[in-house]
Amino acid sequence: YATGHRKGVDAQGCGPGMWINSELIHFAIRNGFRVAMNGMLFATGNWKSYMVRLHRESCEMMGEKCATTMVVLLSPALLVSYPCLDEIFEGLENKMEFIVLRCDHISSSTKEWWPLPDKKRRDMKQRHAFMLKRKTVVDFLAQENTIPPPGETILTAPS
Numbered sequence: 001y002a003t004g005h006r007k008g009v010d011a012q013g014c015g016p017g018m019w020i021n022s023e024l025i026h027f028a029i030r031n032g033f034r035v036a037m038n039g040m041l042f043a044t045g046n047w048k049s050y051m052v053r054l055h056r057e058s059c060e061m062m063g064e065k066c067a068t069t070m071v072v073l074l075s076p077a078l079l080v081s082y083p084c085l086d087e088i089f090e091g092l093e094n095k096m097e098f099i100v101l102r103c104d105h106i107s108s109s110t111k112e113w114w115p116l117p118d119k120k121r122r123d124m125k126q127r128h129a130f131m132l133k134r135k136t137v138v139d140f141l142a143q144e145n146t147i148p149p150p151g152e153t154i155l156t157a158p159s
Helices: 016-030 047-054 056-062 082-093 124-143
Strands: 069-074 097-102
Touching (some): 016 069, 047 056, 047 082, 069 082
Parallel strands (some): 069 097
């Protein structure tokens, strides 16, 4: 998830995405699902520890369980969060199952999703690596069915 931090409203690192994420975790636990891991469990600056848990081979080498399902909270904040791009890409690379929840209305123009960062524009190798990763994730999300379908969000859809 991406927090969607609102300047002057939310504490640093917080936002509506964090609230939705928390609600989903509580819902899953109340309904008997195990939630073994979540990006919120890792302290700021320890994001790479979370990424290791998405990589099946690393988990096997450590004797740890690897994440098997990723819930993506589709929102405008997600589509500009480079860490979220990396997480989704890692999940795709490791053949995870995905549940994509539409949390907000998003641009249908995929050109606006994860723009090429200025620092990656200068180096051709970095630029190509970024664009290949971005293409994989954008192609996946653009064709993936969401809950609810376009036109509604999990906050506006009738129950």
